[in-house]
Amino acid sequence: MHAGRLRLGGAPLTLALQLIEGPIRIDVDGPALAPALGFGNGRPVVRMTQRRLVFGMLRDPAVVAPLFGLTPDDVTPGARVQTVSTGPP
Secondary structure, eight states, X not given: OTXXXXXXXXXXXXXXXXXXXXXXXXXXXXXXXXXXXXXXXXXXXXXXXXOOOEEEEEEOHHHHGGGGTOOGGGSOTTOOEEEEESSOO
């Protein structure tokens, strides 16, 4: 949209991204429609459908926390640190 390759009229636009895991639906509401939906501030609103969550491996907080600039003490005691994905983990 910013590059001018996708022009929005007054009607919503639905696209499909063809990914390795299959198509993902994208809905685009133009700036005129977005305020009627309660958001957008005059800009286009883009919504992307996600696949169902897949819960993967549990992780050691001592290994994962530093990746986010945290320490293991920053993780709530007893909280599970787990890979959760809607596509490639």
